[in-house]
Amino acid sequence: MRRLFILLPPMLWLLLLVAAPLGILGLIAFAEAGPGVPPFIPPLGWAGGPVWQGSSESIGTLLADPYYLEAFLRSLLTAFVTAALCLLLAYPMALGIAGARPPWRIPLLLLVLLPFWTGFLPRLGAWIGLLRDGGWVNGMLGAMGIGPLRLLYSDLALYLGMVHAYLPFAVLPLATALMRRDLALEEAAADLGAGPWVVFRSVTLPLSLPAAASAFLLVFIPAAGEFVIPELLGPPEAQLVGRVLWGEFFQNRDWPLAAGLALALLVLLLPPILLFQRLGRRG
Amino acid sequence: MALLTVQGLAKRFGVARALDGLDLEVRPGEFLALLGGSGSGKSTLLRLVAGFEQPDAGRILLEGADLAGLPPHRRPVSMMFQSYALFPHLSVFDNVAYGLRREGVARAETAQRVAEALAMVGLEALGGRKPQQLSGGQRQRVALVRALVKRPRLLLLDEPLAALDAGLRERTGFELRALQRRTGAGFVMVTHDQAEALALADRIAVLEAGRLAQCGPPAELYERPATRFVARFLGAANVLEGRVAADGAVEAAGCRLLLPHGRAPGEILAVALRPERIRLLPGAPPAANGAAGVLRDLAYRGDAWMALVALPDGTELRVALPAGAAPPELGSPVALGWAAEALVPLAG
Structure with a gap:
């Protein structure tokens, strides 16, 4: 009874804010698009009794049209490259923060989080200002006799924006794990004859792999559904799931297809999320 | 010649003086216990000899050669850590083989020496286990042979028995003593337990506030303490x-x-x-x-x-x-x- 009482608030929260919306999303995905507000015919109707009037047409479209499959693959690739770049940049940062003297660690971590204190869109606007054809970077390149280069709306701009936005998610778990590591292990390795690089390769790195996997997935999972950065910085051909979904929902007003896309993304991201949970339990 | 000579060694951490002009000699093949309360500087001395800390003043000589400037991995001494510091991602075998592999010892010889080392402490059957699958006493022995397998002339032991149950402590102490005689290496053991120091060591060095209070065979220190501190600390x-x-x-x-x-x-x-x-x-x-x-x-x-x-x-x-x-x-x-x-x- 007491257990139930303790569990009730989170259960209610999950039911109202996760399960119910997901159910509605599922219903919309199996509805038929149609004129009206909202722009679909509810799949469960009433004509003297409950009547099924839904269709699996949007799911069929999703599977049949290679445009959507390509969007998924591109999204996963973009998320993978973003996560890998973030991991490569975050590891030395985290190592540096963990190696700093204790009074410096928290200020350094706060510096990593500093971008979160300003608006996300103004920061992307700043990138646009830097990268556009007549922007600062091209201005400087021009002064050196190079350019102008097409920097904005390119993969370069896309990844700059993605890494910029997601890097803190990779630094935080790595820095916490590296700060908590047992330095006696590294001293023992050095004592047994391992130089600094060998100590890192044979002790520090392998022991931080669970944290590195967490960092990777913490970037990969949200990056796979990212909409704003590809839209504002990326090349027009970078039709990622987030952009396609937005287009189906707001431009084509095809809610069933948009709902199907959202569900498919969720299904695709479920394995990495489960993996993340297992890593979390082990770490 | 002395195995280890420490001259005028000083080290401070902030305002705290861990070592304050310490002089000490360790003879070849000797079992020396460094006895002192917490803050007496005994662990700092081990860390300075191993090279994890740099002294503010003084010299550390190993068989007459100054160790100053040598990083830990180039110092021909081994250390057994109080926490054992076994690598959790490596098997018992790989833990013990770690030092030999760093030395570039051939694969077959490594396997043979690790097997011998594990057999020496009765763990030959457990080479495939991970450290966290061992009992406290087994872990202690793995840490000990991991430090000994490289055949160092000087082994530093930081509270090697402190983490063991009281029942296991005495038996492990005897094993430690037997292993020391068998390998002929000089052992320098840090301990805060006077009974342990009296039972195991050839000589005891009592440290007080970063200085040597008295150094001598256990019976001499016990029967003829030189200072109040030694008299009160021992017995x-x-x-x-x-x-x-x-x-x-x-x-x-x-x-x-x-x-x-x-x-x-x-x-x-x-x-x-x-x-x-x-x-x-x-x-x-x-x-x-x-x-x-x-x-x-x-x-x-x-x-x-x-x-x-x-x-x-x-x-x-x-x-x-x-x-x-x-x-x-x-x-x-x-x-x-x-x-x-x-x-x-x-x-x-």
């Missing part, structure tokens, strides 16, 4: 202080202490008197080397009763009474006596 001796009278006896705590050798009259002298050297006497105490007091408290130790006897001036003496006989009642008057040889004059 918790009673320390009585007083002025030497005209006849050469020390007058302290209302008793007359007659030492085997006379002292100069007028000198202020501290004298150590071990609890087990004091006897309970029937009748009145002797005029010298005896005292009358009241039994204040009793603690049963199994092999003896530890009694607190209050002297007329308020001083409390610790007295070990044989466990065989029934002790006097609490609060009853008792007469104490001791031999002149039991009195050890202290220098400081």
